[in-house]
Amino acid sequence: MSQSKSSTVAPVVLRGNLPPTGWTHRHLLDLEELSAEEISLILDTAVMCKEATQGCREKIDVLSGAAIVNLFFENSTRTKTSFSLAARRLGADVIDFSASTSSLSKGESFIDTAKNLEAMGVDAVVVRHRTPGTPHLLASHLDVGVINAGDGPHAHPTQGLLDIFSIRERLGDLKGLTVGLVGDIAHSRTARSNLWGLTKLGAKVILCGPPTLVSDSWQEFGVEVSHDLDAILPRCDVLNLLRIQFERQKTRPFPSVREYAHLYAMNRDRLRRAKDDLVILAPGPINRGVEVTADVADCPQSLILNQVTNGLAVRMAVLWLICGVQRNGLTIDSSENKGQQ
Amino acid sequence: MASMLIRGGRVVDPDQGIDRVDDLLIRDGLIMSIGHDGSQPLGKVDETIDAQGLIVTPGLIDMHVHLREPGREEDETIETGTQAALAGGFTSVACIPNTEPAIDTQANVEFIRQKASRADTCNVFVVACVSRERDGKELAEIGQLVEAGAVAFSDDGSPVYDAELMRRAFEYCRMFDKPILAHEEVLELSHGGVMNEGIVSMSLGLEGMPAAAEEVMIGRDIALADVTGGRLHVMHVSTAQGVDLIREAKSRGIRVTAEACPHHFTLTDESLRGFDSNFKMSPPLRTAKDVEGILAGLADGTIDCIATDHAPHAPEKKLLELDRAPFGILGLETAVGLSVTRLIESGRIDWPRFVEAISLLPARILGINRGTLRPGAIADVTLIDPSHEWQVDVNSFASKSVNSPFDGWTLRGRAVATIVHGKVKYRLSS
Numbered sequence: 001m002s003q004s005k006s007s008t009v010a011p012v013v014l015r016g017n018l019p020p021t022g023w024t025h026r027h028l029l030d031l032e033e034l035s036a037e038e039i040s041l042i043l044d045t046a047v048m049c050k051e052a053t054q055g056c057r058e059k060i061d062v063l064s065g066a067a068i069v070n071l072f073f074e075n076s077t078r079t080k081t082s083f084s085l086a087a088r089r090l091g092a093d094v095i096d097f098s099a100s101t102s103s104l105s106k107g108e109s110f111i112d113t114a115k116n117l118e119a120m121g122v123d124a125v126v127v128r129h130r131t132p133g134t135p136h137l138l139a140s141h142l143d144v145g146v147i148n149a150g151d152g153p154h155a156h157p158t159q160g161l162l163d164i165f166s167i168r169e170r171l172g173d174l175k176g177l178t179v180g181l182v183g184d185i186a187h188s189r190t191a192r193s194n195l196w197g198l199t200k201l202g203a204k205v206i207l208c209g210p211p212t213l214v215s216d217s218w219q220e221f222g223v224e225v226s227h228d229l230d231a232i233l234p235r236c237d238v239l240n241l242l243r244i245q246f247e248r249q250k251t252r253p254f255p256s257v258r259e260y261a262h263l264y265a266m267n268r269d270r271l272r273r274a275k276d277d278l279v280i281l282a283p284g285p286i287n288r289g290v291e292v293t294a295d296v297a298d299c300p301q302s303l304i305l306n307q308v309t310n311g312l313a314v315r316m317a318v319l320w321l322i323c324g325v326q327r328n329g330l331t332i333d334s335s336e337n338k339g340q341q
Numbered sequence: 342m343a344s345m346l347i348r349g350g351r352v353v354d355p356d357q358g359i360d361r362v363d364d365l366l367i368r369d370g371l372i373m374s375i376g377h378d379g380s381q382p383l384g385k386v387d388e389t390i391d392a393q394g395l396i397v398t399p400g401l402i403d404m405h406v407h408l409r410e411p412g413r414e415e416d417e418t419i420e421t422g423t424q425a426a427l428a429g430g431f432t433s434v435a436c437i438p439n440t441e442p443a444i445d446t447q448a449n450v451e452f453i454r455q456k457a458s459r460a461d462t463c464n465v466f467v468v469a470c471v472s473r474e475r476d477g478k479e480l481a482e483i484g485q486l487v488e489a490g491a492v493a494f495s496d497d498g499s500p501v502y503d504a505e506l507m508r509r510a511f512e513y514c515r516m517f518d519k520p521i522l523a524h525e526e527v528l529e530l531s532h533g534g535v536m537n538e539g540i541v542s543m544s545l546g547l548e549g550m551p552a553a554a555e556e557v558m559i560g561r562d563i564a565l566a567d568v569t570g571g572r573l574h575v576m577h578v579s580t581a582q583g584v585d586l587i588r589e590a591k592s593r594g595i596r597v598t599a600e601a602c603p604h605h606f607t608l609t610d611e612s613l614r615g616f617d618s619n620f621k622m623s624p625p626l627r628t629a630k631d632v633e634g635i636l637a638g639l640a641d642g643t644i645d646c647i648a649t650d651h652a653p654h655a656p657e658k659k660l661l662e663l664d665r666a667p668f669g670i671l672g673l674e675t676a677v678g679l680s681v682t683r684l685i686e687s688g689r690i691d692w693p694r695f696v697e698a699i700s701l702l703p704a705r706i707l708g709i710n711r712g713t714l715r716p717g718a719i720a721d722v723t724l725i726d727p728s729h730e731w732q733v734d735v736n737s738f739a740s741k742s743v744n745s746p747f748d749g750w751t752l753r754g755r756a757v758a759t760i761v762h763g764k765v766k767y768r769l770s771s
Contacts, residue, residue, distance in 0.1 A: 133616025154546030
């Protein structure tokens with residue numbers, strides 16, 4: 001494993017129940033609102049968590065007594081499991097709250113539901129919802145920490161972080177790297193969170209897909225837009241293959257899956273024409289044969305399974321930082337850590 | 342024989358081309374005179390109002406108000422909505438028929454008129470449905486509704502989707518010289534949207550409603566008004582291109598009028614970045630370029646009127662997730678402040694044009710005997726303090742709901758007295 005670069009924030013050490021210094025946010029809603037230093041701080045903390053838990057396999061006891069609620073209004077397997085496991089690895093208690101079995105099906109508003117959970121004394125709420133902005137709405141009504149685990153097509157900050165973590169772990173500094181985000185940009189929260197995170201850390205981002213899924217207006221955000229994967233392929237250091245979100249589309253944005261795969265699927269032939277050390281990412285679940293062929297999904301350049309492990313590390317870091325702020329007040333200041341600067 | 346003298350205000354009455362400091366005399370609920378030449382004795386005056394420093398205008402008219410009653414009394418009632426109108430300086434409102442049931446029969450029109458009369462607040466003019474049950478399939482009994490007192494027709498909340506039905510409505514309404522107030526939206530383009538489609542919706546991941554959804558329908562209705570000779574009134578125009586379409590249609594002599602809402606000349610889609618449903622309305626807040634187009638349209642008269650689209654929703658509805666929260670915001674109690682601040686203080690329009698847009702032209706479009714201070718006219722009068730600076734506080738609103746995006750804003754200009762039929766119905770407590 002290559003060692004990550006040092007960030008501009010003071011290095012952090014694992015020490016008792018105190019979380020790392022330099023973190024002041026009560027919530028994690030989106031990468032757009034974080035600075036490059038804050039993103040690096042989360043990534044460095046995640047490195048620490050991964051090392052301290054022997055590759056996310058063992059427990060450390062920095063959040064014992066804390067209670068985390070998973071408030072998932074939209075189906076999820078891996079993100080929910082990943083947050084649960086991350087919380088348990090830190091010694092916290094985890095409560096899973098499923099919208100379908102709750103009072104929500106009796107007509108209670110989701111804010112009332114969340115306020116009830118808050119009244120039970122939880123430290124943080126991990127929320128997923130089909131509607132953009134719902135975590136922000138919760139954050140404005142609750143005093144506990146709110147972690148966005150995906151709000152519709154808007155943001156999925158821990159997915160963005162784990163993608164960036166995985167790239168950094170394999171290739172080192174993000175600065176100067178060219179990252180292609182390919183596929184359903186219009187409906188992808190992963191694309192948006194990657195875009196903010198990557199550009200803040202100095203990577204060049206290319207969005208690629210048909211015009212029905214990739215609007216040219218994205219250029220206004222300082223990224224390149226292409227509708228031709230084969231044209232941009234030789235320039236990319238990383239390709240992140242985004243799932244076609246059939247469930248979010250009003251009308252089918254391309255004539256057939258076959259035609260989409262012909263134009264945009266990452267296959268063996270395209271892999272040959274890419275850089276030798278091209279890194280391939282895909283936020284699960286993947287549609288094998290649509291965004292990526294099976295052989296490419298399982299090839300050595302693919303980090304798909306590393307992403308899942310790294311997701312645990314990143315979520316441990318995020319939970320630790322957010323709960324730290326919740327428990328210790330808004331500004332955490334440790335003179336010991338200052339001394340190491 | 343009640344009489345009232347409004348002394349020393351700046352009387353602005355575009356109907357008579359008057360804009361001067363003068364006295365206004367009211368007797369028995371009617372305008373007696375502006376000024377007093379002294380040739381006849383003034384006679385006994387029961388009440389004198391000192392209007393120095395104030396603007397004296399014909400009563401303001403909001404031709405686009407959702408009073409919600411019958412059916413949605415948790416949001417607003419005829420009584421609370423008309424009290425909000427008075428507090429905003431409006432002496433008349435036209436209420437839109439998307440209630441439950443919709444206003445598509447004589448009995449329903451009569452219900453509203455009775456409730457309004459019992460509330461004894463401001464004048465309520467009834468807009469009735471174009472289509473039976475507002476379902477866009479068959480024409481409502483337009484002739485009977487006119488007899489019952491309906492002043493215009495609208496399926497607002499929805500467009501009249503069937504072009505053939507819209508054509509027939511234009512033709513049929515010609516018989517009564519009534520306008521059709523049109524909500525312009527191509528639904529398959531805007532379906533599922535919560536805000537303007539653009540770079541803000543892209544970055545927020547929110548479903549967008551493209552400007553084209555409004556413009557395509559404005560274009561259709563202009564063509565239908567042209568072919569039928571009917572009267573089209575475009576409600577809440579929100580895009581610069583929409584204003585251009587209306588300007589061009591007017592230049593060709595097509596009978597089209599239009600209104601714009603204060604929020605559409607004040608806010609842009611950038612406001613949605615906080616995901617606050619108080620910025621969600623239909624048509625949605627557009628871009629700075631569109632705001633500029635609306636301002637230009639108001640200045641050159643392409644957009645005839647200012648109307649609020651006052652759309653109250655109970656707090657629990659607006660607290661829902663953005664896609665489930667309903668469209669619409671309050672308008673009555675902030676319209677004057679926003680107009681003075683955004684339009685007059687900025688120099689975009691002058692006071693006579695403002696009064697024309699919010700009193701004279703709405704009266705003419707609706708064909709109601711209001712909007713003027715001519716001797717003999719019904720004495721609906723609004724007194725506005727143009728320099729009154731105040732902070733919007735939704736909790737002090739007369740409206741039953743609080744869904745205003747302007748809560749906490751500091752505005753200049755406010756109605757200080759609202760006079761309906763010669764009686765002071767509202768006075769701002771100082």
